[in-house]
Amino acid sequence: MSSSLRRLYEDLRKICVAVVYPPGEERDVVVQQLQRIGCRLKVLWPFPSEPPKDADVIFFWVSQELEGTTWTASAVNATLVALSDYESPTTLKLLLDTHAHGVITKPFRSSGILSTLVLARSSYGFQQRQQGKIDKLEATIKSRRQLEKAIRTLVDHQHMSEAQAYEHIRARATSLRITVAEVASMLIEAQEAMDKLGLGRPAAPPR
Template sequence: MDASVRRLYEDLRSVAVAVVYPPGEDRDLLVEQLKRIGCRIHLCWPFPENPPANADVVFFQVSQLLQGSSAWCASEVDATLIALSEYETPTTLKLLLKTHAHGVLTRPFRSAGILSTLVLARSAKLFQVRQQNKIDKLESTIKSRRLIEKAIRLLGEHHRLDERQAYEHMRGRATQLRVSVAEVAAMVVEASEAMEKLGLSGKPGG
């Protein structure tokens, strides 16, 4: 077994799973299989307004009779979401798409498909988290670069420094203050904006 797959499988033995589904044979089958896998189970019904807290995975019913189920979205929930679909009608499929669920099981549930769905859904969730972290890091980098560029421009306008001199000045201050260049750039921009508000932002010789 591949190491990454083995880790995913072993991880399931400590996973907290919430099952949001009405009592009955279908839920019993799902819960029994999840217990065999080793998951810790929490049953939840009637359908809550918000996903259960402290759950790593949430199996939840998606039905056109339950408007609340369409409000849950994987991008806004920390847990892995696995939809439990009643039917494959156009309306239900539309609700499923809105949830952006990491996995889906359709009635009648079968014990044979639960483990694979759970593993794939957890993998999809981890991939989603990694991608979001990359996006956040990229956005932060872009924001920092723009801030530094603005600070360089301000230092050039008010202190007659060229781009290299302005950057080296900020880098030197960053080293002294033990902060990043971007943080020093933010100080420059904030100071310039404060001076503007006071009407003291004129250029040298202006």
């Protein structure tokens, strides 16, 4: 067994997998295969109102009988694998609405569960990395807007040039040992407070 494959199995043995499906032969196939893989298991039924919060992966039933009660990947901090009864148009619509990272349809077979689990975990990891990049980009854009607003505040109220305003903010950040974004936020909040007190009118330009 290669080192990468060994790490994969070690990872799967560390995760907690919840199976949310009615009792019966179909559920037994899924549960028994997950036990062979070595996952820590939690079997739940009836369908809970909230997804299990301590599960890394959730195998869950998607059916017309449960319409309006299924979960979506955007609202669950776990890998989602949908267990579908049949591929009717209504069920396919429900599957699409879940944004599940993987799907297994009946009849369930042990041979497809490991590959689905691995691919679903990979898809979830990729989704998390992409979301992290988006969050970082949004934070950068927000900081840039805050800095531009703070510079404009100093230009309007302290009659500095934009270069002087930026240099002032940067110098204060260095002096206070905080980020430029934090100084910009402090400056904006201070000016907004002055405005509320009726003291926010720009000072007269120097002669």
